Amino acid sequence: MGVVVQNCPRADPDAVAKIAEFGVATVHESQGRSGLLAPYMRPIYAGAHVAGTAVTVSVPPGDNWMIHVATEQCRERDILVVAPTSVCSDGYFGDLLATLLMTRGVAALVIDAGVRDVAELTRMGFPVWSKCVSAQGTVKETLGSVNVPIVCAGQSIEPGDIIVADDDGVVVVRRKELATVVEKAAQREAKEAKARYRYANGELGLDINDMRPRLAEKGLEYKDGSEPD
Amino acid sequence: MGVVVQNCPRADPDAVAKIAEFGVATVHESQGRSGLLAPYMRPIYAGAHVAGTAVTVSVPPGDNWMIHVATEQCRERDILVVAPTSVCSDGYFGDLLATLLMTRGVAALVIDAGVRDVAELTRMGFPVWSKCVSAQGTVKETLGSVNVPIVCAGQSIEPGDIIVADDDGVVVVRRKELATVVEKAAQREAKEAKARYRYANGELGLDINDMRPRLAEKGLEYKDGSEPD
Amino acid sequence: MGVVVQNCPRADPDAVAKIAEFGVATVHESQGRSGLLAPYMRPIYAGAHVAGTAVTVSVPPGDNWMIHVATEQCRERDILVVAPTSVCSDGYFGDLLATLLMTRGVAALVIDAGVRDVAELTRMGFPVWSKCVSAQGTVKETLGSVNVPIVCAGQSIEPGDIIVADDDGVVVVRRKELATVVEKAAQREAKEAKARYRYANGELGLDINDMRPRLAEKGLEYKDGSEPD
Amino acid sequence: MGVVVQNCPRADPDAVAKIAEFGVATVHESQGRSGLLAPYMRPIYAGAHVAGTAVTVSVPPGDNWMIHVATEQCRERDILVVAPTSVCSDGYFGDLLATLLMTRGVAALVIDAGVRDVAELTRMGFPVWSKCVSAQGTVKETLGSVNVPIVCAGQSIEPGDIIVADDDGVVVVRRKELATVVEKAAQREAKEAKARYRYANGELGLDINDMRPRLAEKGLEYKDGSEPD
């Protein structure tokens, strides 16, 4: 506790820009269904979609001092990722900290706790994914750490990992796997576009994906449920 | 497990069209306050209001194979109702399956689990009532059943039952009771329209419904709480 | 049980109008971080912001009779605050009661239980903060009390207390402390406006609030995390 | 609402005695993994294991009047199964009702709500599976029904169904399927006894059930994780 790691490597900005074109579900699939944060992490307003490098913050319960420390470590296109060391619902973050982060070009906040001033954050267009909304303030008494590995909403996140977030939730991509995931996501999207076309024309997944023989092999039975006249 | 019942009877389309004019609260009242799914079933966007015949799907946890099987059984104005056999929050359903269901005229999805691609589903105008939103994908390995009785969000649902859903939640109506419920809902709505007029003119429920004598009989006391000058 | 206290004192209307200019987070801070209701109390639509004097209602589980009794006690700018005596999610309140309350000038409902007709309440612009949405109706069989002290969502509320509610939640202010809280909120807002200006110009909280010496004293260490070339 | 169905058929006592020899997990498996109540249903003390015919009770929230009505319908070896019509945690049942039920030979209570007097119930040896423990009392104002189909903790239960409960939870068996389930449970138990013997001798499930070829076919890879000296 009480450590700030500076100058952590960022993800390649071009690759981040590319992964930002894909939704969370696509990214999650493209890395073997790993890295998804718990579904209780919800956006404070609908429609936001961001990607960026994680600046991680480990905070004590009810104490947001280290978020102030972390702001200094943030650069353009970073995403601040905050996890308390024990379960907490307090509102660690509001419009003042958002104002500061926006001047630094930070893309979003992801926090396994509460936020406040959500009406103002919505007007400012600063997106947040959080566990809850709470006006309950926090103190500035105890140290935590910045840019150390954390567990946020059930996922391990390292500083320098890439975060993608949209209305479906939040997913983390390891920095070394970013290029591969971008490539697989593009392939998946292309494949889905074709499937979407066929679905829109009334074809079934049963036929597109040739599921009928395997269903029969597993023993699926069809019965008639119509009522006698 | 592993059964698909085909050609289940549908509710009378005219009766379905009529019940769709009433909100969930009115329908729930009109059938003696029964049939309401648990309040954790929430719409992915506000303002949708649908009615249709239930095509039921019993699915294993984390396995959406049977939803593909069920799509083939869906007809115009059906509503797909999905319940996992054990508690699960995975995202069983996304925009591809919605594309397919829309070509078949399916009115909505009701699922006691998660959905994903909710931004896209909102743009498409395909309404979903679900337990949660989650990008977590599912496998296609284990059989379930289509058009068998299920328990979804705390309510028994039979294939052919009628589902009504709006911003207040989801209610199920037995097919044989549909005509009666439509009639009672119309009566209730007429009665409420009159009450609304009187309420809007400043009358109290205490007087409209003649509650004062019964309150007095139960022993309700009135005291003065004004402060001395 | 079974008591209605009438003519409870209201808060000074001018002071209520003033406190309504401040958000819940500001009010909560201005009274020493007390009085915040639990964060599960959420608005049924975004963007509402109200203040008013509490008319309190203690209700049995699944029984809304006393809400009818309470409506008669409500005056302009009051806020109805309802708490069941045991945990309950039923829909105690819908558009008819809202119609009645709007004719009396009531500003909002705060209820540690469910509401229904939320689509219609949204159209009417009657704001509600509640634990959940549920179409489940209630009976009118058992007495409760009006304008007695209650605990609502974890906070003690007395009749005549002031309620402030916005997208961040709900806070209660004691009537005798209203003038002081208004004053402190104005001071806080003024101070925050200055801080916001400095944050918007790229200054850090670390510097604005002179945090660096105290962080050093607590033992905060800075390390380099850059990767070797 | 407001119906008491009398003289419902009971399950064959010999078959009930037989099924009582098997644990909940075995019974659940023997009927194709169906019928298990939600895992929040827990015994008030460890070590109880019962089976009996369900007498079902549908109760309003916070109102235990119908449990009194139901006691008259209970016979030897019945199990009272109670579900509120909306979510409720009140203590519907205590030592007085247990005293009465024990004189009638009732085997247990299963309730999707709260119970109280649990220290006394434990001393009396009257087993209860419930959602929670709560001293909160209930009123006797509103009718419900006895021996109608209910949904209890996520499962449909009909009067006359068989309930089996132990430290693993509660499972329901349809009356017409009881003989088949008893037979399958006996087969399963015999098979498990053999497997237990082999496991106790150090054999692996991988070999006993010949899993290795199928794992290889699915693509399972083995890697070495030992550290270099």
Next chain:
Amino acid sequence: MGVVVQNCPRADPDAVAKIAEFGVATVHESQGRSGLLAPYMRPIYAGAHVAGTAVTVSVPPGDNWMIHVATEQCRERDILVVAPTSVCSDGYFGDLLATLLMTRGVAALVIDAGVRDVAELTRMGFPVWSKCVSAQGTVKETLGSVNVPIVCAGQSIEPGDIIVADDDGVVVVRRKELATVVEKAAQREAKEAKARYRYANGELGLDINDMRPRLAEKGLEYKDGSEPD
């Protein structure tokens, strides 16, 4: 915040000794079903049953400093009642603090948060009712208050109020109402003893309490559910 109120009045020891003879459910009933803490408050071991005067402690999340301050205020037969100012599950209390409290004759701890060292606390026979068990430690950085009014698990508690706790949960009795509640509890217990005797002899609540006419008046119907031969 930051206040310690000393020498608060205690309840009459004889009355406390008397109320300790009654269970939580009886006490709760005897004061009109008020004062029960939320049912998530559970004992760390079964079988404890205590009563005593509340010494209240308002603590910050994750900070147990004020519990140390409060120990000095505790006298024989007091019960320490702790509530965090925002939701927290940390383990505020362990065997060292219990050792200290036992030397002072303190009867129990009631805490709307976590405790630890529960195996040791059980061996020592120091009873605790808590929201959860957690080994997560707390800091000593921020002030709270001792012997101020708090809300604990949904109930207002004043210093000097009486706490009764057993396996059914925790209830608070106002100091001024203690004598009345003791008297009513004794009456209730006497009445229940008679009812228990009649129940044990096979009489029904339907007859003992003459419920049949009122059930009939409400419209309860009896139907036959026996199967045709």
Next chain:
Amino acid sequence: MGVVVQNCPRADPDAVAKIAEFGVATVHESQGRSGLLAPYMRPIYAGAHVAGTAVTVSVPPGDNWMIHVATEQCRERDILVVAPTSVCSDGYFGDLLATLLMTRGVAALVIDAGVRDVAELTRMGFPVWSKCVSAQGTVKETLGSVNVPIVCAGQSIEPGDIIVADDDGVVVVRRKELATVVEKAAQREAKEAKARYRYANGELGLDINDMRPRLAEKGLEYKDGSEPD
């Protein structure tokens, strides 16, 4: 997915034996309050206290196939640590698998999901810490991985990490830090023994830890709350 890492290094058996002498709370404190699994992880019976090297298993929801694969990788004094890839409450583990693990000398199971046969597991004395108890069985259809890094109940766990578990919960210790943690735990225990002696003699933490000056500096006020005669 689909990887089994074999021959992972184990922790030094002597160090494991030593750490097993300390409780979870002590170990958690001795490593800077890190590594504690979420408090919902509870033992199936009271009084167990174990330590061992983690064999990690990542499993699909509702599929326990990989637990069978993992048993082959287990050695004496290992602890099996299982985490599903999405939230799941199914009963992955029962008495047969426990029989097998006991023949191999495995010390315990830690699982972020359900277990079953808990009465039998208790009789066998095989300790389990789990999220819940559920008789719901699982399938054997989809691969997972053994001895890969997992997140279990909110903590990152690597194969070869050390697990300590008792009635307070479960904590993970990094293998490289084991010796240090053992040493610090011994120091802490020695210090606590001294404190316990002083507490048992009636001294206060306020004096033992010299808290009074710092409390005064923070502004703690003492007031008199005694009632006038």
